[in-house]
Amino acid sequence: MKVLVPVKRVLDANVAVRVKADGSGVDLANLKMSMNPFDEIAVEEAIKLKEAGIAAEIVAVSIGPAQAQDTLRTALAMGADSAILVKTDETIEPLAVAKILKSIVDQQAPDLVIMGKQAIDDDSNQTAQMLAALLGWPQATFASKVVIADGKASVTREVDGGLETLELDLPAVISTDLRLNVPRYASLPNVMKAKKKPLEEIDAASLGISLAPTLRVISTARPPERKPGVMVGSVAELVDKLRNEARII
Template identity: 75%
Template sequence: MKVLVPVKRVIDYNVKVRVKADGSGVELANVKMSMNPFDEIAVEEAIRLKEKGKATEIIAVSIGPQQAQETIRTALAMGADRGILVKVDGTVEPLAVAKILKGVVDEENPDLVILGKQAIDDDCNQTGQMLAALLGWPQGTFASKVEPGDGSVDVTREVDGGLQTVSLKMPAVVTTDLRLNEPRYASLPNIMKAKKKPIAEKTAADYGVDPAPRLTVLKTVEPGGRKAGVKVGSAGELVEKLKNEAAVI
């Protein structure tokens, strides 16, 4: 079984995001970048499937600037076999990403596509669903458990109020949630080996996709700071403020 894992280069989750002075977007210069945490979970799940003998090859693909090659190298160091970098400068919206990934899927013919449910920079939560629609494949989103079978895969999904298990006929698309697994750290020997693993370079044009954004960002602002709290002298005063001032009870 061949597994394709899209990975995205985003601002590291430990970094405080800063807005550009002109409000045109988020400051990326001299900022630590890393793999989207949900995509790390996807890579880990693909590796575990390979360790169980279910998967035979793992391909990591990233869409972005030349620096996104570092993100692919991280996936290769974790255990992916080879990578594909689709070079695109600038913002790439979810629909364009899904169209490019469809081209990669048509070229590689994987049995399973595993990707993060969303990226922590835009929080769109759209790419996996769009890709499944373009391919006409079944999809299992927000996966907390993935169990491949004979020509099918059972996906346990996190839904409001509980869990739902669906059986998907492969090929299929799966998007990962936080509780699916705990991603491993790449060992130094694997990091060195990753430098020798192949990464093919493509462009959006190779897949007949125009990555130009369809949306225009008018303004980006930082969230407002938290207001100072107040101390109350008694439980009765607290209830009075919650009822009359905050209007929450």
């Protein structure tokens, strides 16, 4: 079985986000970029499937600038077999990402696509579902457990109010939630080996897909700040404030 894992290069989760003063966006210049954490979970799950003898081959794919090679090398160092960079310097919306991924799926013919449920930059949570719809494949979002057997995937999902288990015919698209696994760190020898693994580059413009954004970003602003609070010295004072000042209890 072949598994395709899309990964996104995003601002590192530990870097403080700075909104540009002119409202044109978020400042990313010279800041640490990393693989989207949910995509790391997807890579880890694919490797687990390979270690269990279920997956034979893992292909990582990223859409972005030349620097997204680093993100793909991370996936290769973790254990992916090969990588594809769909190169573009434009900002690509989730719908165009899904269309690009569909063309990669058409070419690679994987049995399973597994990817993060959302990217921690634009928080859209839609690319996996869009890809599944464009392919006419079944989907299981927010996976916390994946079992593959007999050409089917049994996926337990984190849903409001509990857990839901679905059975999907393969091929299918799965999006990962936090508790699916704990991604491994790439060891130094594996980082070195990853440099020799195949990484193919495709020009996004060559795919014949419209990459122009369809949502117009009018402004990007800092959220309003809360007014400063007070420290209280005791439980009695806290209860008094909640009752008589906030009048909330």
